Amino acid sequence: MITFHIEKPDEKLVPELEDKINNLAKPKGSLGRLEEIALQIGLIQQTLSPVLSNPVNVIYAADHGIADEGVSQSPKEITHQVVYNFLNDGAGVCFLARQHGFNIKIIDAGVDHEFSPNPKLTNKKIRANGTRNFLHEAAMTTEEMELALQYGADVVTDCYKEGCNVISFGEMGIGNTSASSMWMTCLTRIPLIDCVGAGSGLNTEGIKHKYNVLKEALDNYKGDGSTSDIMRHFGGYEMVMAVGGMLRAAELKMVILIDGFIMTNCVLAASRLHPEVLPYCIFGHCGDETGHKRVLNFLKAKPLLDLGLRLGEGSGAVCAYPIVQSAVRMINEMHSFQQESITKYF
Numbered sequence: 001m002i003t004f005h006i007e008k009p010d011e012k013l014v015p016e017l018e019d020k021i022n023n024l025a026k027p028k029g030s031l032g033r034l035e036e037i038a039l040q041i042g043l044i045q046q047t048l049s050p051v052l053s054n055p056v057n058v059i060y061a062a063d064h065g066i067a068d069e070g071v072s073q074s075p076k077e078i079t080h081q082v083v084y085n086f087l088n089d090g091a092g093v094c095f096l097a098r099q100h101g102f103n104i105k106i107i108d109a110g111v112d113h114e115f116s117p118n119p120k121l122t123n124k125k126i127r128a129n130g131t132r133n134f135l136h137e138a139a140m141t142t143e144e145m146e147l148a149l150q151y152g153a154d155v156v157t158d159c160y161k162e163g164c165n166v167i168s169f170g171e172m173g174i175g176n177t178s179a180s181s182m183w184m185t186c187l188t189r190i191p192l193i194d195c196v197g198a199g200s201g202l203n204t205e206g207i208k209h210k211y212n213v214l215k216e217a218l219d220n221y222k223g224d225g226s227t228s229d230i231m232r233h234f235g236g237y238e239m240v241m242a243v244g245g246m247l248r249a250a251e252l253k254m255v256i257l258i259d260g261f262i263m264t265n266c267v268l269a270a271s272r273l274h275p276e277v278l279p280y281c282i283f284g285h286c287g288d289e290t291g292h293k294r295v296l297n298f299l300k301a302k303p304l305l306d307l308g309l310r311l312g313e314g315s316g317a318v319c320a321y322p323i324v325q326s327a328v329r330m331i332n333e334m335h336s337f338q339q340e341s342i343t344k345y346f
């Protein structure tokens with residue numbers, strides 16, 4: 001069984017970091033969240049001069065048995081079709097990744113499609129046609145979940161070895177807002193009704209049907225209620241891989257950028273297993289999917305952007321990256337009061 005050894009960033013450096021930030025030639029606190037992020041990244045990297053290198057957006061993709069119940073506006077085959085669009089550099093997150101200098105890594109965690117070998121696609125299929133339908137049975141076995149955690153983590157280790165120290169996570173998998181709603185309600189105790197939304201575009205009628213299906217699945221659930229059992233019973237392979245990826249990234253002291261509703265529920269699960277993951281996370285945005293704001297609040301997360309995004313793929317994390325870069329520039333490039341002989345008045 002895979003284990004993670006995550007250390008909370010050592011806080012001994014806080015006074016020195018605060019000193020440096022407060023000595024930059026500006027009214028104290030006037031760069032607001034940029035100051036908070038600079039402090040956070042300084043702590044993660046244990047330095048007064050943090051550096052961001054080789055950002056990567058990892059996209060885990062997989063299909064979901066629950067999609068057979070009509071819980072998504074989109075048919076299942078969209079999953080593999082969008083994976084081709086990632087490979088062709090044409091998907092939503094691709095232009096953002098180009099704009100902000102991210103490499104994209106695409107991982108087939110269990111897409112119901114046979115891809116021919118492609119250097120841009122890593123085959124980590126856990127099961128050929130995706131998860132089982134959690135309305136009737138557990139989505140995956142314990143062995144499959146373990147393997148998914150391991151594979152998800154391995155991908156991040158590879159990124160780290162290639163010099164990446166800032167990583168965002170994205171996903172593709174028709175039906176995965178349903179799986180995410182189940183993780184959310186089970187792990188937060190927020191009522192299911194507040195965790196279920198339109199996903200990729202359901203209307204009111206569709207959301208009602210989705211809720212009814214998920215309610216029945218919740219009523220049918222007879223597991224032990226532990227985090228790993230919830231993950232196994234309702235999860236997607238791509239979601240479990242993302243949990244493994246996040247935990248490994250924290251273990252390696254990388255900066256973790258969190259995307260939308262699905263990835264926020266993955267970090268919720270990850271933080272249940274290892275709460276120390278949270279100080280490594282920067283939350284990119286609060287999106288429009290019902291429940292996203294609530295789960296962010298539950299985690300006491302302060303997302304950077306509020307653009308009404310509801311795409312996934314890592315888009316909201318990559319979109320927020322320039323703000324993270326600005327925070328790092330601030331602490332490295334701004335002159336201090338002393339350097340410029342400006343009277344420090346506080």
Ligand SMILES: Cc1cc2ncn([C@H]3O[C@H](COP(=O)(O)O)[C@@H](O)[C@H]3O)c2cc1C
Pocket residue numbers: 071072073074078082171172173174175176177178198199200201311312313
């Ligand atoms: C063309 C297209 C591209 C996408 N890219 C991400 N998603 C998003 O929608 C899916 C979740 O919504 P649901 O639970 O309703 O199926 C995920 O694959 C998510 O990444 C997309 C959805 C579509 C249709």
Ligand SMILES: O=C(O)c1cccnc1
Pocket residue numbers: 177198199200259260261262263287289292309310311312313
């Ligand atoms: O916020 C997300 O991650 C999201 C929301 C709706 C559909 N797909 C993804």
